[in-house]
Amino acid sequence: VMDPLLEGAKSTLVIGATVGVIGIIVGTIQLTGIGLKFSQIIIDLSFGYLPLAVLLIGIASLVLGMGVPVTAAYLITAVLAVGALTDMIAQMQWGVTLYELKQPLENLMPWDAAYVAISSQIGWALIASHMIVYWFSQDSNITPPVCVAAYAGAAIAGSDPWKTGWTAFKFAKMLYVGPFLFAFSPGFLLGGPGFIMPWYQVASTWFTIILGTIAFGSLTMGYFLCPTTVLEWIICAMATLLLFFPKIVHWAVGIDLPTLVVDAVGIGLWIMVLFMQKTRIRKNPDLTLPVAQPSEVA
Known part of the structure; x- marks a missing residue:
């Protein structure tokens, strides 16, 4: 019993000192x-x-x-x-x-x-x-360079700390995109101006963000069902932008399209990549096989 109490007291001292300094x-x-x-x-x-x-x-x-x-x-x-x-x-x-x-x-x-x-x-x-x-x-x-976790x-x-840091950086890509979604997608926070949004708008926002996350992962990793070609990579980039930020069309070309139209175009581009990759896999099933790393080769 005493050991947990002692550890709790030590942790409290650290937290208390931190909060005190922050207060100053x-x-x-x-x-x-x-x-x-x-x-x-x-x-x-x-x-x-x-x-x-x-x-x-x-x-x-x-x-x-x-x-x-x-x-x-x-x-x-x-x-x-x-x-x-x-x-x-x-x-x-x-x-x-x-x-x-x-x-x-x-x-x-x-x-x-x-x-x-x-x-x-x-x-x-x-x-x-x-x-x-x-x-x-x-x-x-x-x-990196300072990634304590x-x-x-x-x-x-x-494992190697430097390689682990960069791997964590790659796996946590959405941590860097999330703040931009908070700023430009009110539905991501279940609200908006006036702080009330219809449920279907919130559901639509979350649906497109989920699809955009998949497209964003394919974009950054260069792989969806199989390695992406240059054309598929470009289409993934366009789908990601349209699904994450529907207003980008207005900012880029000055055309004010309804959000649902922009979302539909983004979903269509994502489905296009899906069919393109399925077609390539049917022609060459070996595309989905994992590539051996140098350390794994005997």
């Missing part, structure tokens, strides 16, 4: 106004372009995660970046900043009623911002 950092950031300056820096460096802002926050989380625990990396990055992210997501969805949304509401109704109205609208944007930071705060565990796994397995 967060308090310093809030009292000095560094958080507001950092948020403005993110907006300036990204030129107000949300994908670039998400990428910059991912890099900041990775660097922070190299020197502090995951929880600390999340809390520090959240204090610094969530404000800017929430404002940019609101700008993308409604065409106005949170301040511009707040002013007319406060002029029309009491402050507390305006606060409730604003909260119902920005709830999704705020949660999306925190989820972006939270997901990115995990990447330092499996991203991968190195711990390598020590247990007796």
Whole structure:
């Protein structure tokens, strides 16, 4: 009985010390106004372009995660970046900043009623911002050169730490795509502006994201049912973009197509790759055989 109690006390000391240090950092950031300056820096460096802002926050989380625990990396990055992210997501969805949304509401109704109205609208944007930071705060565990979780796994397995780190990086590819889905696919968080979405829209979003994940895996690994050709790889890339980000057609060519139409095109491209590979396998069944690694060859 005493041994578990002793181990629990030791773990609590580590957690308590970490939380105490984080509290000092967060308090310093809030009292000095560094958080507001950092948020403005993110907006300036990204030129107000949300994908670039998400990428910059991912890099900041990775660097922070190299020197502090995951929880600390999340809390520090959240204090610094969530404000800017929430404002940019609101700008993308409604065409106005949170301040511009707040002013007319406060002029029309009491402050507390305006606060409730604003909260119902920005709830999704705020949660999306925190989820972006939270997901990115995990990447330092499996991203070389400092990937503590991968190195711990390598020590247990007796494998090469560097190769294990890069293997973990390859297997965790969706960890880097997820934050962009949080930013641009409200259904991924079961909500959206107003924080209410019909169930069929949520189901449609999740269905296309699942298919997009399969296409993305084929794209990055160069293998689906069998190794992909260059043409199949290009089609997988197009299917991935259309299934993950239906608005990309509007951003790229200025044509505002319904989401269902874009999803249907993406699914059609994915099915095309499926049939192309099945046709190749029927002609040459050996395509599905595993390729022996040099170390496996006698």
